[in-house]
Each structure stands twice: as C-alpha cells, then as structure tokens.
Amino acid sequence: MTAILAVRDLHVAIGRRGHAANVLRGASVDVEPGEVRGLVGESGAGKSMLGRAILGLLPANAVITAGTIAFEGRDLLAMPEPERRKLLGRRIALIPQDPMTSLNPVRRVGAQIAAVLSHHLGLSKRQARARAGELLAEVAIREPGRVLDLYPHEISGGMRQRVLIAMAFACNPSLIIADEPTTALDVTVQRQVLQLVERLRQSHGAAILFVTHDLGVVAKICRTMTVLHAGRVLEDGMTADVLARPRHPYTRALLAATPRADRPAEALRPVPPALIESLWSEAHRLDRLADAGLPS
Amino acid sequence: MRWGEIIRRVLLIPPTLAGVGLIVFVLLRVVPGDPIAMMIPPGASAADIARLRALYGLDQPILQQFVVWSGQVLTGDFGRSISLHQRVFELVLARLPATLELALLGTVIAVLLGTVVALIGAYLRGRRAEWAIDGGVGLLLAIPDFLWALILLLLLGVILPVLPISGRIDPQLDIAFGTNFYLIESLLTGRLDVAAALLQHMILPALALALPFAALVARLLKAQLAEAEDQDYAQVARARGFSRPAILLRDVLPNALIPTVALGGVQITLLLGGTVLVERIFSYEGIGNMAIDAVINRDFPLIQGLILTFAVLFIALNLAVDLLVTLLDPRLRHG
Numbered sequence: 001m002t003a004i005l006a007v008r009d010l011h012v013a014i015g016r017r018g019h020a021a022n023v024l025r026g027a028s029v030d031v032e033p034g035e036v037r038g039l040v041g042e043s044g045a046g047k048s049m050l051g052r053a054i055l056g057l058l059p060a061n062a063v064i065t066a067g068t069i070a071f072e073g074r075d076l077l078a079m080p081e082p083e084r085r086k087l088l089g090r091r092i093a094l095i096p097q098d099p100m101t102s103l104n105p106v107r108r109v110g111a112q113i114a115a116v117l118s119h120h121l122g123l124s125k126r127q128a129r130a131r132a133g134e135l136l137a138e139v140a141i142r143e144p145g146r147v148l149d150l151y152p153h154e155i156s157g158g159m160r161q162r163v164l165i166a167m168a169f170a171c172n173p174s175l176i177i178a179d180e181p182t183t184a185l186d187v188t189v190q191r192q193v194l195q196l197v198e199r200l201r202q203s204h205g206a207a208i209l210f211v212t213h214d215l216g217v218v219a220k221i222c223r224t225m226t227v228l229h230a231g232r233v234l235e236d237g238m239t240a241d242v243l244a245r246p247r248h249p250y251t252r253a254l255l256a257a258t259p260r261a262d263r264p265a266e267a268l269r270p271v272p273p274a275l276i277e278s279l280w281s282e283a284h285r286l287d288r289l290a291d292a293g294l295p296s
Numbered sequence: 297m298r299w300g301e302i303i304r305r306v307l308l309i310p311p312t313l314a315g316v317g318l319i320v321f322v323l324l325r326v327v328p329g330d331p332i333a334m335m336i337p338p339g340a341s342a343a344d345i346a347r348l349r350a351l352y353g354l355d356q357p358i359l360q361q362f363v364v365w366s367g368q369v370l371t372g373d374f375g376r377s378i379s380l381h382q383r384v385f386e387l388v389l390a391r392l393p394a395t396l397e398l399a400l401l402g403t404v405i406a407v408l409l410g411t412v413v414a415l416i417g418a419y420l421r422g423r424r425a426e427w428a429i430d431g432g433v434g435l436l437l438a439i440p441d442f443l444w445a446l447i448l449l450l451l452l453g454v455i456l457p458v459l460p461i462s463g464r465i466d467p468q469l470d471i472a473f474g475t476n477f478y479l480i481e482s483l484l485t486g487r488l489d490v491a492a493a494l495l496q497h498m499i500l501p502a503l504a505l506a507l508p509f510a511a512l513v514a515r516l517l518k519a520q521l522a523e524a525e526d527q528d529y530a531q532v533a534r535a536r537g538f539s540r541p542a543i544l545l546r547d548v549l550p551n552a553l554i555p556t557v558a559l560g561g562v563q564i565t566l567l568l569g570g571t572v573l574v575e576r577i578f579s580y581e582g583i584g585n586m587a588i589d590a591v592i593n594r595d596f597p598l599i600q601g602l603i604l605t606f607a608v609l610f611i612a613l614n615l616a617v618d619l620l621v622t623l624l625d626p627r628l629r630h631g
Contacts, residue, residue, distance in 0.1 A: 055534075055535040056534070056535075057531055057534060057535055060422060082539075085537040085538070085539060086537060087537070088534075088535055088536060088537035089535065089536030089537035089538070090537060093535075093536070094532060094535040094536070096528060096532050096535075098528060101527060101528040101529065102528045102529055102532045103529055104529040104530075104533075104547050104550075104551070105529070105551065105626070105627060106550045106551055106554070106624070106625065106626055107546075107547070107550070115538075115546070116536050119536070119537065119538060120537065151626040151627070153626070153627050164532075167536070
C-alpha cells in the first residue's frame with residue numbers, strides 16, 4: 001500500500017540565522033490510508049511541530065530547511081499556496097489541542113461549521129446549515145438544531161471538542177492530524193472523545209496522525225506508532241510490536257515511566273537523565289555535522 | 297451590559313450634570329471677565345452699570361444665582377443669551393444639528409479610514425511595508441485636529457482652491473429645510489445635489505476632525521488584530537484552508553473590534569471637543585463656533601447652556617460605547 005502521507009527527512013529550525021535552534025532533525029513518518037498512527041514523544045520532541053509543518057502552520061520564525069512532505073504523492077512544500085489551501089480542511093483536516101481556544105468566540109457554532117462546508121464544497125447557506133446540523137448529530141450532540149445557534153462559551157469543553165471533531169470530518173478528509181486532542185479534557189470526557197474519533201474514522205475512512213505524549217492512548221487506538229525525540233525518529237513500527245518489544249532504550253524507558261493498571265505505582269521509573277543527556281548530545285553532534293556540511 | 301448596570305448609569309446622569317453645572321457656574325463668576333463690562337457703552341454711569349447688573353441677577357451672591365438658575369433649568373428655561381438676546385435653549389437647538397452632523401461625518405470617516413489602515417497594516421505584519429504604515433499613523437496621530445484644519449484649508453482651499461473653506465452651505469443657494477439636520481434631511485428626502493453641496497462644505501472640517509481619530513483607531517485596532525490573529529481560532533482557520541484576508545475579515549476583525557471599541561470609543565469625545573476650534577477655523581455654524589463667541593462675550597447663560605449640552609453629549613457617547621461593546625461581544629450579552 002502506498003502511504004497517503006510521506007514525511008521524508010524533515011528539518012525545521014526556529015529562530016534567526018546564526019541563532020537558529022533545530023526542532024526537527026530529519027524526521028520521517030509514513031501514514032497509510034485509513035490507518036491511525038501515533039506520534040509519540042515528550043514535550044519538545046518536535047511532534048507538534050511535525051503536525052504543524054504538514055498543515056503549513058509553523059510559527060513565523062520557523063523555517064523548513066530540508067525535506068519533503070508528500071500528501072497523496074504530491075509535495076505539499078513545493079505546491080503553490082492556493083492549491084495547498086484547497087487541500088487543507090478538505091483532504092487534510094486538523095483536530096486541535098485546546099477546544100477552549102480553538103473556536104472563534106464571537107461566531108455561532110453553526111456558522112463556523114457551515115463556513116468550512118461552503119468554502120470547500122460550495123454548499124449554499126441553507127444546505128451548509130442543514131449539513132452542519134447532521135454533523136453535530138453525528139458527533140453525538142443532542143439537540144443539534146439548538147446548538148447550531150449557540151456561541152462557543154455557551155457549551156462545555158467536551159462539546160466544543162465534539163464541534164471541532166465535526167468540523168474536521170466535515171469534508172470527508174483522507175487524513176486528519178489530531179494534535180493532542182484529549183490533553184485539555186477531563187479523563188472521563190477523554191474516553192468518549194477517543195471512541196467518537198475512532199467511530200468517525202471508521203465511518204468516514206480517514207487516516208489519522210495522532211500526536212500525543214500518552215502511550216495509553218496510543219495503545220488503545222493506534223495501529224502503528226512513531227517515537228520522536230529531539231526532532232529525530234527513534235523507533236517506528238506496529239504499536240503492538242513496539243510496546244511488547246521496544247528496541248530503542250528510550251522507548252523502553254518511556255514504557256517504564258507510563259502508569260498501567262496491571263502494575264503497582266512503585267514500579268514507575270522516570271526516564272533516566274543520563275539517557276536523555278546522551279540523546280541530546282547525539283542530536284547536537286548531528287547538528288554540528290550538518291553545520292559543517294557533512295552527511296550524518 | 298446588564299440591565300442593572302444600565303439603570304445605575306442612567307441614575308448617575310442627573311448628579312453628574314448637576315456637578316458640571318455647578319463647576320461651570322462658579323468658575324465663570326470667580327475668574328476675571330464681566331459680561332456687563334462687555335455690554336456697556338463707554339462713559340456709562342455707575343448707577344446704569346448697577347441697574348444692568350441687577351437686571352441679569354449678577355448682583356446676587358453666587359450660590360443664590362446658582363439656585364435660581366438651577367430652578368429655571370429644571371423647568372426647561374436655560375435663560376437668555378446676554379450677547380445674542382435670544383433664548384439659550386433655542387439658540388443651542390438651532391446650532392446643535394450642524395455640529396452633530398459634522399462630528400458624525402468625522403467619526404464615520406475616521407472609523408472607515410482607521411479600519412482600512414489597520415487591516416492593511418495587520419496584513420503586512422512582519423514585512424518592511426508595515427513600518428511605513430506605522431510611521432504614517434504616528435505622523436497622523438502627532439498632528440492635532442486644528443492644525444489639520446489649517447493644513448487642509450491651505451492645501452485644498454487656497455493653494456489648490458477646489459473646496460469651499462467657510463460656512464455650512466453656499467449662501468447663494470436658497471433652500472428651505474424642515475429641520476436643522478440639513479445633510480441627513482437632504483439624504484432622506486433624496487435631494488442628492490443639496491447633499492453634495494453640503495458635503496463639499498463639510499468635508500474639510502470633517503477630515504480635520506477625523507484624521508487624528510483615524511490614526512488612533514488604526515493604531516489600536518492594528519495591535520488588537522495582531523493579537524487576535526495569534527489566537528488558536530485564527531491559526532486553526534488557516535489549517536481549514538481559508539485565505540489570510542478572509543480570516544482577517546471574518547475571524548480576526550470581529551474579535552479585535554471589541555477591545556478597540558472599549559478602549560477607543562470614548563475618545564470620540566476628543567473629536568467632539570475638537571469641533572470647537574475646527575468649526576471656528578472653517579466658520580462652520582455649529583455649537584463649537586458658538587461657544588467661542590460666547591466665551592469672548594462672557595455670555596454666562598449661553599456658556600452654561602453650551603457646556604451642559606457638551607456634557608450631555610459626552611455622557612450619551614459613553615453609554616453608547618458601552619452598549620456597542622455589549623452588542624459586539626456575545627460573552628457579555630449572555631453574561
């Protein structure tokens with residue numbers, strides 16, 4: 001099967017020339033059609049940057065210094081802006097991290113969903129509103145007709161995340177970037193949202209790149225996973241294999257640091273500082289090699 | 297804004313006006329300058345002066361004068377103008393529409409101009425052209441309205457005489473109006489040629505009032521636009537394939553307007569205050585121009601009436617701004 005998304009050797013640096021810090025150091029990730037891939041790493045690993053690079057949402061002071069991002073065989077980075085905009089929101093969608101800040105506070109929920117539908121699918125105002133109501137029903141929001149006319153501050157955080165999920169699936173995308181979509185939610189709401197995303201993925205047939213630091217979530221819903229650290233891919237494979245037989249010492253350390261129901265809390269061990277240090281010094285060695293123009 | 301807040305604000309209006317009235321009343325009488333001295337012919341006898349003084353009640357103690365005046369004001373009688381020999385109420389009422397129309401036109405120009413400049417500046421964020429916008433706005437902000445009045449008068453009235461430089465309407469035009477809102481009336485009744493003639497006279501003073509306020513709007517709004525564009529909802533909108541101009545107009549602007557109106561709305565009072573000098577410079581027949589004559593003639597009743605009028609306008613503007621913020625922000629509407 002050919003990958004729907006192929007990120008190859010992606011390098012991203014942040015900051016001005018001379019003071020730039022590398023956040024991605026040759027990361028490569030594949031997502032196959034319909035699969036859910038977990039992108040795992042600690043804070044600062046570059047996992048969110050990778051997601052943002054795919055969506056063209058890198059911060060203004062970040063530059064892609066090398067690499068390609070191919071979506072359905074076409075390089076997003078080489079594509080003219082208007083063409084990429086036709087893909088974003090329609091073929092590639094985002095489920096953002098924070099439902100509290102990701103909806104426009106002064107526009108009604110229905111209008112925000114309808115805007116995506118009329119922008120990409122050319123639906124009329126009335127059609128878009130009707131379809132927005134159907135989408136809300138699909139994400140298990142009761143009284144969708146009433147919720148359409150509410151402002152974001154009038155609904156709960158869990159409901160806002162459902163609205164954002166409805167918007168992500170609105171145009172039947174083939175790839176969804178889920179950027180830690182459950183991090184900002186209560187644990188009880190988290191489970192419902194994960195089940196919802198999984199159900200919609202199956203009915204809409206989208207692939208998901210699931211960015212998270214939560215190995216528990218990965219174990220539950222991701223078929224494949226990629227472990228990222230300091231902007232490098234350390235390990236990559238079927239989730240079941242990686243979790244059962246981690247090859248990289250960092251993955252092993254991460255697993256040992258993850259709470260599990262079948263294990264006493266005392267068995268939790270933090271990732272050894274020496275390991276983190278050696279990973280960073282390896283990353284900086286690669287930076288120096290790259291600066292000197294040598295292949296790593 | 298909740299109903300309780302609105303009622304509280306309305307209840308505060310009478311004491312505010314009473315305070316303004318008292319301060320103006322007392323100040324006028326303790327600072328040097330005597331209306332009677334302005335009226336008397338040279339060589340009038342001391343007895344004549346005393347009789348005149350008594351006629352206007354100016355021989356009484358200040359506090360007693362104030363009580364008498366306040367009582368009259370409460371019955372709608374603002375007294376007679378000493379210099380113009382007419383009822384103050386009618387004088388102000390006849391001139392007020394001219395000032396309101398001018399201030400309204402100035403505000404509309406300023407808001408439109410300021411918004412466009414702010415949007416362009418926000419769109420150019422991070423590029424070199426942004427500096428040019430910021431510099432231009434700073435220059436506009438640094439020049440006060442009366443100086444703009446003189447500059448515009450010189451440029452478009454004298455050096456390049458394309459626009460009239462004085463009055464409200466061409467004196468040769470003999471047009472009957474039903475109200476004193478000439479511009480609004482002519483627009484509503486479809487007399488566009490009359491409206492055009494009026495606008496020709498109003499555009500320079502309105503521009504002079506508008507330019508510093510436009511710069512203020514541009515500066516405030518541009519900063520708020522930049523802040524709103526960094527918010528998650530604007531970023532997420534980009535990931536949905538919307539173009540930057542579309543996001544700026546539909547997502548960012550409605551959010552940025554809320555703090556801009558809250559912070560900058562009350563500054564319209566500065567524009568209103570600016571009418572005093574600008575109307576004078578363009579010999580525009582409004583209450584600002586009238587106020588200067590009233591002060592020169594030490595016309596106590598007229599000054600008091602005009603100051604109260606300005607005070608009412610300022611209070612009304614403040615209330616209107618708060619209502620507008622509530623209207624723009626759904627979180628306050630339901631709050």
